[in-house]
Amino acid sequence: MSAVADVIVVGGGVSGLTTALLLAERGLRVRVWSRDPASATTSAVAGALWWPYRIEPEALVGAWSLETLGVYEELAADPAPTGVRMVAGVHEGEHLAALGPWARRLKGASQVAEGLRVTLPLIDMPVHLRWLEDRLARAGGVVERRTVRDLAEAAAEAPVVVNCTGLGARELAPDPGVRPVRGQLVVVENPGIDEWFTSADPASSATTYLFPQPGGLVLGGTAETDDPRTEPDPRTAEEIVARCARVRPEIAGARVIGHRVGLRPARDAGVRIEAEELPEGGLLVHNYGHGGAGVTVARGCARAAAQLVG
Template identity: 90%
Template sequence: MSTLADVIVVGGGVSGLTTALLLAERGLRVRVWSRDPATATTSAVAGALWWPYRIEPAALVAGWSLETLRVYEELAADPAETGVRMVPGVHGGERSAALGPWARSLRQMSEVPEGLRVTLPLIDMPTHLHWLEGRVSAAGGSVERRTVRGFAEAAAEARVVVNCTGLGARELVPDPGVRPVRGQLVVVENPGIEEWFTRADPASSTTTYLFPQPGGLVLGGTAEVDDPRTEPDVRTAREIVARCARVRPEIAGARVIGHRVGLRPARDAGVRIEAEELPGGGLLVHNYGHGGAGVTVARGCARAAAQLVG
């Protein structure tokens, strides 16, 4: 027999776990229902550098992002436990004048010939997701493997349901505005690179980035809209390595140790944080549509969603 809860959060990625943590820390009885283990979610595939990338609406994203940044800066005091490190790097081709007012809040930022040099949170997602699950449990919550076919299932066991299903919201809500943006990565043995680099063109389906993570150097990437393929493409992998090697030539000889593909949960209308009544009288709170920046806005969006729980 399932234990009744005050809140059931559907979705066990970074958005779901962060929302569940804030609710559990308020003293609510929280259960997280996730079809997949955290290490198999889209969040686990993320690079994951803090930066408001491919996410709307801009007017709200800035606040959510900065709130999350401050939390990551604190968590970076214990990277082995939280997975969060503050790492310097360069956004190729960027200039501070082209960014929004939020960029003035960034620390250790300067313009260099290549672009914008700044120190930002770089998160090892498997470690961070494990840490979040542990924090939820320590706060009295639970994380359960369960496939949800409709929010009524959760509403039968809790007065509030929080929808953090990411791409799954397309069918569950249903919301046809939710679309996959395919991202492919290559992981190679790190030849000694300690700083990250990115160069992204929002109008292109290809990006170039390299992130030094504990498990290897993560190379990327792609941003292929409406492409649901989850298997790595061999030609794409070769192109990713070649682009990154033009930035750091030593990458050309690095041994490939893995391939990753994730489907970013983009939404045409941007992030949805909104509450609605369920037919049986319960409350459904939405927190989805984070596109390529779920890690960047995780804490800010979780707080906004938690406020709607009441």
Template identity: 75%
Template sequence: MADVVVVGGGVSGLTTALVLAERGRRVRVWSREPAGETTSAVAGALWWPYRIEPLDRVGDWALTTLRRYEELAAYPEETGVRLVDGLHRGERLAGLGSWARESAQVVETAEGLRCRLPLIDMPVHLAWLEERVRAAGGTVERRAVASFDEAAAEAGTVVDCAGLGARELVPDAGVRPVRGQLVLVENPGIREWFTEADPASSETTYFFPQPGRLVLGGTAAADDWSAVPDPRTAEDIVARCARVRPEIARARVLGHRVGLRPARDAGVRIEAETLSGGARLIHNYGHGGAGVTVALGCALEAAELVG
């Protein structure tokens, strides 16, 4: 028997499991797929509150997580976290919450916001999280569930970090996919990241220099369940990025990725309820496009509900 079963092995599930395990809880993580095949593994992944609600709570979660990433950036090869300079073109501090000023790494310029922010190599970071969970006495298991009652049969507390899976497991019809498509290319020497986003559009432009590759994006198509890369969309992504840095047009394509961001109409849900059999169920889902950005902040709040 475990004290807690965490359902979901992406960045939210593993971070929550780690917090609980380090507090002495006997934790089991149940994940349908390996961490490297979760939506989290596809993420870009730049620290920034993107497409996430509620705005009045996101700032605190994000800043808590930022401080941890700043510490982990001292060991980039191990943790996958680096601090990298870049530009949010067109962004203004006046349009953001107080968290932007408190991050202390953001400077407003004529072009937009120049920032030095955590950029996370997600496959490396997820592997590091799994290793830390095991080192703290937890287990990570490949196991799909049809209901939370299955987990409750083996632990007194269940934590729901199921992401998009919460739509059926809870069930919560407000959970919806926001499809993101990426193109991976050989890096032609770009060292800084770049983003330009229009909240009213399903198209964004960004590139993130990750070890061994340059990640190009992107899209944000709500209610699109397709996990298959679209060739025309890929061409458009490369073309948009090349308008910013022309050398990208000549970069050799290494691969294509699609991730379905787990958005929720009412925003992130972190709350407790009691299952019919008496076990406690703690929800931690609905992180949209910012699961990486708020992972620790949300994990700590969920862990407080576990008690």
């Protein structure tokens, strides 16, 4: 017999868990239905540097990102359980003046020869997802492994359903504007690099970045739209390492310890945070379409979605 719920959140990645946590902390009885454990979601694969990357609508993203930034800055005071650290690095070719109004709120950002130097949250996602699950459990929320084939299944068990299914929203919403953007990463033994670096050309599917995480140096990457492959491509992996080694030559000799592929849940019309009445009288709240910045906007979007729950 399933537990009684005021809200069922469908989707157990960073967006679903964060939304569920806010609702549970308000005193609502919350269940999360997730096909996969958090460690197997797209969120767990993310390189997870806070930055509004490949996400729309621009008019709303800034506020969502800054709200989330404030939360991460607080969590970084205790990185071991939260997985959040403040780490310095450079966005190559980026100019502060060319960014949106949100960028003026970045602390200590400076223009250097290579681009924009700034200290930002870098999140160890497996650790952070466990922290979210633990917080949710302490607030009375329950995470259940369940494959959902129709959101009506959740609507039959709770008066409010929150759709945080990412790519799954393409079929479940249904929303044909949701599409995968494939990201491949390589993890190597860190040869002593303690700062992150990114270089992204919006016109190219190839990006270059390196993120020093506790489990190794994460190298990237790709942004291949409408590519649903989830297996690592060996040639792509070699190209990623070669690009990163041009930035930091010591990477060339680093031992490869893992490969990752994640499908970013992009949406043609940008993030969808919207409520609709269901024919049976229930409420369906959508929170999906975060593209490459689900971690960056997690708290801001969760707050907006939670407000629609009422």
